[in-house]
Amino acid sequence: MVAPLIAGDADFVKAKFGRGGGRVTELTAKPMLKVFFLELAGISQPLGGVIAAKASLLKKLTFESGYGVDIGLLIDAHLKGARICEVDIGSLEHDSQPLVDLTTMANEVARVIHHYSRHAGRLHVEQISEMHEEQRLASASFDYIINRRKDRRKVVLLDMDGTITPNQFIQDLASFTHTEEALAVILDLYQNDAGTREQKVAEIFKFTHRTQFEKVAMSMPIKLGVVEFVNQMKRNGFMVGLISDSYFIAAEIMHKRIFADFAIVHTLKFRNDVCSGELNLNKDFYPDRSHGNLQPCKSNVIKQFLSKNNKPSFTEVWAIGDQLNDLDMLLLADKVFVIDPKSPGLLKHKHIKHASSFEDLSQVDVIV
Structure with missing residues (x-):
């Protein structure tokens, strides 16, 4: 860690370890940094206490008391013009802390970030709602999910539209907002370009209030047997x-309705509870977690669950879908099923089994 200091490449070095941070890191520190200090949003472990820094810099920094010390040093160093870098030190094991301690930690971290953002002239009322939005969206990432697995080593990945629901969410939303014709044009024009199609569809719903999205998600029917299967x-x-x-x-609403553990999906941007028409394609849908020029694909998500880098690794991965855009994901899983398949091409693969319903799927043998 001192190498960048000796080489003259950095003034402040943070340790990078493991796949992601804990709950306070993922749900408080990182979302708040994205809103108030975007320049630091790429730091993997903003609350990690393992640092190396030049003594001349440390003498100028303010050491906060309690849980806010690490984030305070990072932001203060940045505001004083320090060159900051990260060094991967491998992995560290931490014991889980009681909820009451995590609450205290989150409050302290939030207080320190608010203090420095106000000092830097960055604290504005409209940013508060944006901060809450970032905190909600943080739970849509693989890193956050993997930190909540506890001791579970098996996973079931369910497609949403057409698999657990008979309808497509965007079709129902378009009907609710009277934008069916605009949606039909985009789906026809960009049917072979998933990335562009998703962005164009999002633009249709610009200026749509959050409550309209939520009403549609709450009213969508769920197929028989889904909740029991989950x-x-x-x-x-x-x-x-x-x-x-x-x-x-x-998907956040839908996964709670069926009592699932998580949802990995793309995220729409909202400002003051109104859709901006901007779509952030989930980085987990891309190979090597970079956007590149490749199309987003669910197969890249399942590859992360199958990766041997997970400690411990998953021993069994199931996938359930219904459309051709699920195919690459389905072919990678250990056990694969389609329900109400929308294309006969899905059934050409011996690896893929056809289940008539979720009640039927509940009879499949499970390796315990």
Whole structure:
């Protein structure tokens, strides 16, 4: 860690370890940094206490008391013009802290970030709602999910539209907002370009209030047997999650309605609870977690669950879908099923089994 200091490449060095941070890091520190100090949003472990720095810099910094010390040093160093870098030191094991301690930590971290943002002239009322939005969206990432797995080593990945629901969310939303014709044009023009199509569809819903998204997601029918299947798999030691090309605002509601553990989806931007028409394609849908020029694909998400870098690694991964855009994901899973398949091409693969319903799927043998 002192190498960048000796080489003259940095003034302040943070340790980078493991896949992601804990709950306070992912749900408080990182979302707040994205809003108030975007320049520091790429720091993997903003609350990590392992640092190296020049003595001349440390003498100028303010050392906050309590849990706010690490984030305070990072922001203060940045505001004083320090060159900051990260060094990967491998992995560290931490014991989980009680909820009451995490609450105290989150409050302290938030207080320090607010203090420095006000000092830097960056604290504005409209940013508060944006901060809450970033905190909600943080739970849509693989890193956050993997830190909540506890001891579970098996996972079921469910497609949302057409699989657990008979309808497509964007179709229902377009009907609710009277934008069916505009949606039909975009789906026809960009049917072979998933990335562009998703961005164009998001623009249709610009100026749509958050409550309209939520009403549609709450009113969508759920197929028979879905909730029972999810609960059964959880009792058998599986994590259960949604993986969808839809929007987090809908999938967040839907995964709670069926008692699943998580949802990995794309995220719409909201400002003061109104959709901006901007879509952030989830980085987990891209290979090597970079956007590049490749199309987003669910297969890149399942590859992360299958990766041996997970400690401990997952021993069994199930995937359930219904459309051709699920195919690359389905072919990678250990056990694969389609329900109400929308293309006969899905059934050409011996690896893929056809289940007539979720009640039927509940009869499948599970390795416990």
